[in-house]
Amino acid sequence: xxxxxxxxxxxxxxxxxxxxxxxxxxxxxxxxxxxxxxxxxxxxxxxxxxxxxxxxxxxxxxxxxxxxxxxxxxxxxxxxxxxxxxxxxxxxxxxxxxxxxxxxxxxxxxxxxxxxxxxxxxxxxxxxxxxxxxxxxxxxxxxxxxxxxxxxxxxxxxxxxxxxxxxxxxxxxxxxxxxxxxxxxxxxxxxxxxxxxxxxxxxxxxxxxxxxxxxxxxxxxxxx
Numbered sequence: 661x662x663x664x665x666x667x668x669x670x671x672x673x674x675x676x677x678x679x680x681x682x683x684x685x686x687x688x689x690x691x692x693x694x695x696x697x698x699x700x701x702x703x704x705x706x707x708x709x710x711x712x713x714x715x716x717x718x719x720x721x722x723x724x725x726x727x728x729x730x731x732x733x734x735x736x737x738x739x740x741x742x743x744x745x746x747x748x749x750x751x752x753x754x755x756x757x758x759x760x761x762x763x764x765x766x767x768x769x770x771x772x773x774x775x776x777x778x779x780x781x782x783x784x785x786x787x788x789x790x791x792x793x794x795x796x797x798x799x800x801x802x803x804x805x806x807x808x809x810x811x812x813x814x815x816x817x818x819x820x821x822x823x824x825x826x827x828x829x830x831x832x833x834x835x836x837x838x839x840x841x842x843x844x845x846x847x848x849x850x851x852x853x854x855x856x857x858x859x860x861x862x863x864x865x866x867x868x869x870x871x872x873x874x875x876x877x878x879x880x881x882x883x884x
Contacts, residue, residue: 681782
């Protein structure tokens with residue numbers, strides 16, 4: 661399986677567990693996707709060799725940072741990074757919960773804690789840090805997005821406003837499409853060592869650790 665999404669326009673769909681929050685991501689043709697800054701594509705971060713597709717937005721990541729481990733309860737989290745204008749949300753109103761009465765919300769209203777939207781729907785916000793605004797479904801608890809506010813970091817300066825969609829909220833058929841896989845990892849220095857090793861070396865690396873441990877135990881027994 662090649663780590664390359666389609667060059668032609670395509671859509672991804674997803675949402676929370678109870679479907680009170682749904683979204684559609686519309687990815688344009690390759691020439692309209694911004695190039696990633698070379699500084700972000702270092703050898704220790706890359707999971708696959710770069711190519712003409714994965715050198716551009718969107719970015720599919722594995723995230724080892726402490727916050728993105730603790731908040732969703734995932735030992736390694738995965739994000740789909742994309743511009744705000746690519747995404748449209750559809751959210752159910754609290755009063756009826758009827759999918760036929762769903763409210764369409766653009767990403768700006770969804771991400772910026774619009775009080776009217778929050779009062780009418782199950783969109784719930786939580787700040788895990790001063791500039792990290794996360795959204796959840798207030799009905800089923802699914803962690804759906806992360807949006808960085810405040811000063812722009814190097815990646816945002818290069819790519820413009822973007823936010824992160826939790827990869828696990830994508831519909832299964834989207835996750836199974838040709839070319840959909842993480843291409844880069846972030847915050848691996850903050851990760852749990854065995855999880856980072858599993859990402860970088862796979863089962864072979866973990867098995868080597870087990871073999872080394874067994875060898876050390878055998879040597880200790882001999883010394884006794």
